[in-house]
Amino acid sequence: MPEHAKKKFDRKEMRLWTVASKSIMSRLEIVMFFSNLQKELCECKSFLDQQYTNLVGDNKTMSLLRDEHFDVGISEVIAPCGFGIFELINIPNMIGASAVGVVDSMNEFVEVPVMPSFMPSLPEATPLDEKFRLMMDRPDREGVVLISFGTYAPTVQMPNIIRSAILEAVSTFQNYTFIWKIDEDDKVPEMANLFTHRWIPQASLLRHPNLRCFISHAGLNSVLELTRNGKPAILIPLFADQHRNAKLVERRGLAIVLYAETFTKAKFIESVHSLLQDDKYRQRAERLSSLMNRKPFKLKERLLSAVEFSAMHGKIEELDVYSYHMGAIQYFCLDVIFAALSLVAISFYAVAYCTSRFLKHILNGKNKID
Known part of the structure; x- marks a missing residue:
């Protein structure tokens, strides 16, 4: 480049x-x-x-x-x-x-056309080093809150309202340890229960049993890691697929989604309190994690099977989507549109004809009386 x-x-x-x-x-x-x-x-x-x-x-x-x-x-x-x-x-x-x-x-590549008539592996966690292990295992704290907004959203450009809300949450929940991934040139006030780092072993931290809440931007890797490890989250999506990712997790009941344009300190503090105190988020997260980790066919097995299957059979016409072979009339639903328009036209004609006959009958009746 x-x-x-x-x-x-x-x-x-x-x-x-x-x-x-x-x-x-x-x-x-x-x-x-x-x-x-x-x-x-x-x-x-x-x-x-x-x-x-x-x-x-x-x-x-x-x-x-x-x-x-x-x-x-x-x-x-x-x-x-x-x-x-x-x-x-x-x-x-x-x-x-x-x-x-x-x-x-x-x-188009996978031969699944967009129909106008309807809408149709993660790295293994490694053991924590001594520095992070001591943060996670402190006996004087009730748990850990992890904060990370990925690679492409610099914390130095974070809106003041979000930054101040995070710092207020750290100050409010002093019985919890907060670990925050920030930029190298970013400066955050020192607080007893806040640890800032330029890099964090995110997958390993999310796997730790003492982690209680994950605050993130809903990037795909972060969403997959939090669901795989069964952790509730507060998600603030920024762009691209993050809005969709956040809604998918929220729908499962293990995350609260906040948006930058409607963000307030009160909402954020309330959301942190809910995730830390309400067990329903943790229970739903753990259930989804169990479903993902204990499904009958592991990802590696499916990949190997797919490769062997493809090498043996090549292009499988039996699996082609029928809609890929549709003509223009079927693809654009022209037959359905024509039938609908014909029905509307016939209905209008029938109404117009009946109205005309009715009015003609009334006028003829008046003429006879005269």
Whole structure:
């Protein structure tokens, strides 16, 4: 990536805290940011030429890959360049993987069209080092609250109302330890029960039995880790898939979702109090964790089975979605629309005809009387 493009992609340039909102218009700025960045990358001919030379134009590497005679290729669906490479090196079977839910832009690749008529593995936790273990196991505290807003939302740009609400919560719940992941250049007032770090072993902390609450931005990894480890959460989604992720967890009853544009200290303090004092959130979180961790077919087993199945059978026409083969009339529901419009037209005609006959009958009756 060109240096000037890297600079524009800097997380501090994205200003995620200032554009976080449920409103479509308020998200326009971040959408335009990514749109302009993509446009700039596409216009960098030298950059694209270099990538082409390094990947496709490297005949030696491509020849070595062809000679391996791979049975299956696996690539990320959201950026499907890998499948073009698979085609060039003659891999007959391909598997698409996605770190997020399947979005509309992926539907064409997986041959699941967007129908106009309806809407259709995580790293293992490692043992904590001595420093974090002592924080988590303090006998004079009732538990631990973990605060982390991911990589792309700098804490130095956090709105003052959210920052002050967090500090007030730390001050209010002094019988709990708070661990907060902040930026290197951020400064937070020192408090007896608050520990700030530039990096945290998030998966391991969420796995610890003394962790009582997780305050996060609802990034996909964070949501999967908190549900897998059975921890209740307060989620403040900022952009992209985070709003959807937050709502999915809230629907299961193990999280409270707050939005930046309606955020207040009172709501935040009340939410922290609810998660720490009301056992229903913990119980629901533990139940969902049990369902995820004890499901009959493990993720690794499913992946291996899928790869073996694909290598053995190739493209499976029996699993094709029928709607992919629909004609224009069926796909756009033109037959249904025509039938509906015909029914409406017939109804209007019938009403108009009956009204006309009725009025004519009345007028003829008056003429006879005259």
